[in-house]
Amino acid sequence: MSSQSDRRGFMMSGAATAAAWAAAGRPGFAAQPSSATAQPMDRVRVGLVGVGSRGTWLLSLLLGIEGVEVRAVCDIIPERVAKAQEKVAAAGQAKPQGYARGETDFQRLCETEELDLVVNATRPWKWHVPICVAAMQAGKHAATEVPAAETIEGCWQLVETAEKTRKYCVMLENCCYFREVMLVHNILRQGLFGELRHCEAGYQHYVGRPRPATTQRPPEDKVRTANSYPTHPIGPVAQWMDINRGNRFDYLVSMSADGTGGNRRADINTSLIRTARGQTITLYYDTKLPRPYDLIYRVQGTRGIAMATADRIYIEGRSPKPNTWEPMETYYKEFEHPLWKELGERARSGGGHGGGDWLVVHRLIQALRTGAAPDMDVYDAAAWSCITELSEQSVAGRSRAMDFPDFTRGRWETTPPLGILGGE
Ligand SMILES: NC(=O)c1ccc[n+]([C@@H]2O[C@H](COP(=O)([O-])OP(=O)(O)OC[C@H]3O[C@@H](n4cnc5c(N)ncnc54)[C@H](O)[C@@H]3O)[C@@H](O)[C@H]2O)c1
Helix, strand or coil: CCCHHHHHCCCCCHHHHHHHHHHCCCCCCECCCCCCCCCCCCCEEEEEECCCHHHHHHHHHHHCCCCEEEEEEECCCHHHHHHHHHHHHHCCCCCCEEECCCCCHHHHHHHHCCCCEEEECCCCHHHHHHHHHHHHHCCCEEEECCCCCCCHHHHHHHHHHHHHHCCCEEECCHHHHCHHHHHHHHHHHCCCCCCEEEEEEEEECCCCCCCCHHHCCCHHHCCCCCCCCCHHHHHHHHHHCCECCCECEEEEEEEECCCHHHCCCCCEEEEEEEECCCCEEEEEEECCCCCCCECCCEEEECCEEEEHHHCEEEECCCCCCCCCCEEHHHHHHHHCCHHHHHHHHHHHHHCCHHHHHHHHHHHHHHHHHHCCECCCCHHHHHHHHCHHHHHHHHHHCCCCCEECCCCCCCHHHCCCCCCCCCCC
């Protein structure tokens, strides 16, 4: 979109937006994107690459979900492979094939095994694109831990491979399933906030304290003067704003505060994003300075505002006192998201980030089993992940404006919004 009037053409009224949301896809799931398809399957045969801390946790979740068979596990550390194999066997499944012949052995896994899905939970992140690409090229769907890619080029590789192979490539963005995030989603879609105009979110998590040598993050995960971990905050915001589904990220400007003590690593990175509908987003990356954890999740419309992690909401004409916060807690009774209403108990007992971890895995497996499109697709993975390189380039150029690539190649205009995600 180039002109302001074109942009305004994409601003929908609250009622029109609600109607479009309601009409999106079959109940409970998004419409099938044209790039990928899958027949329903009774069981989902999974290969897991990277069984460190996150991978082992994902393995526990997968083993607790009906219809999942873990057929293969891969890591560069043979002991981790052996441990994962034991874990699968202890859960009553056949011992999965192990792959531990080095950094590219995932290729052999993808080519040898009969699988429906390859799940990637490796670190360093440079392996995420090669593993997903190898999976899709071998005819498997790919699911990856965050971020899906470190570079714009990597994002394009994922998009092009998914389109060519017609396989899904899903980034497992668990924050999209947080209870308060989905509550906000539901309130928004009932029209209470009016027109959505601004969001604010951030990965604000102090991970900068010295770590023991064995758990040091590989250097490439931390040296960039950029927003190097954008997907947890931007995922929910993108879904609220219908990004890639009637709306898109237009451009970004970014600025970093200098690191302390002559350290060239930025202390805090702040980016501003403008969407095709003329909305704005403030996005923080703040992991180096002491602070409590907070993703913020502010959503601001023409009639109301919520600060989700602070449990505060104000809806004009509904909140008891004018211009005064009320706790968001009171809204759960009326507006609890249908997914949480139905699956909240299971999600909570499944565990991990308040249930978000269980839900992200459950929803993907459920989509594959029913033949529906997963909630998140390769275009989401690309649009959310590319923020790292865009912010890096913007910072390097004195906050120059960086256009977002349109990974959908125009399809964002006609792709319907996510429906209100139902239970099963
Ligand atoms: N969604 C979330 O909330 C969340 C939380 C934590 C971590 N993560 C993500 O999960 C991923 C893994 O993080 P982690 O904390 O488990 O790291 P980790 O270091 O504990 O585990 C990574 C594993 O990958 C293995 N590995 C590395 N290169 C490999 C290769 N080429 N082939 C096979 N195995 C390889 C390592 O040996 C290790 O066992 C990262 O992308 C991270 O950002 C996401």
